[in-house]
Amino acid sequence: MAQWEGPERDAWQQPAGLVAALGISPGMAVADLGTGTGYLLPHLVAAAGLGSVYAVDIEPAMVAWVQARAASTGWTTVQPVLGSAQSTGLPPASLDRAVMINVWHHIEDPVAYGQSVKEALKPGGEFAVVETRLDAPEGDGPPMAMRLSPEAVIAALQSAGLQARRSDWTNPRQYMIIATR
DSSP: OGGGTSHHHHHHHOHHHHHHHTTOOTTOOEEEETOTTTTTHHHHHHHHTTSOEEEEESOHHHHHHHHHHHHHHTOTTEEEEEOOSSOOOOOTTOEEEEEEESOGGGOSSHHHHHHHHHHHEEEEEEEEEEEEOTTSOTTSSSOGGGOOOHHHHHHHHHHTTOEEEEEEEEOSSEEEEEEEO
């Protein structure tokens, strides 16, 4: 799990810029969908201030890991949530922002999952899907056969009833799609 958290990832992932691009204000409710070890959580906690930060994963071990990490770091606003392959597990209209980094290509039914995200978003809420660029070198993210074009992500999100567009934010390996309820 160390490879998911190291400073070398910060160099290319540029998490502060990514979170800034999400437009999170203090007091917002945000979710890291597919949180894994919680790599993005320090940045989301700082941006949301006293707001809520949901750390959602479908793997019970990752949810337990994040729960322990939140307790040991004093992140009182972090709420670990066990989701499923079809659902965020979050209450309706509970989120201002949600983000998913390099997980969307694993979603078996993107339209159904997108509908779950839409339901969890407040009106005007935004969901950011960050995926590996098609032109990123092999080894920088998922295998080439699993990578998705921005157009494919947009199409799935629109089929789920969200308005989707490509964001101006990018890094050397990834692009971001913003979907709005």
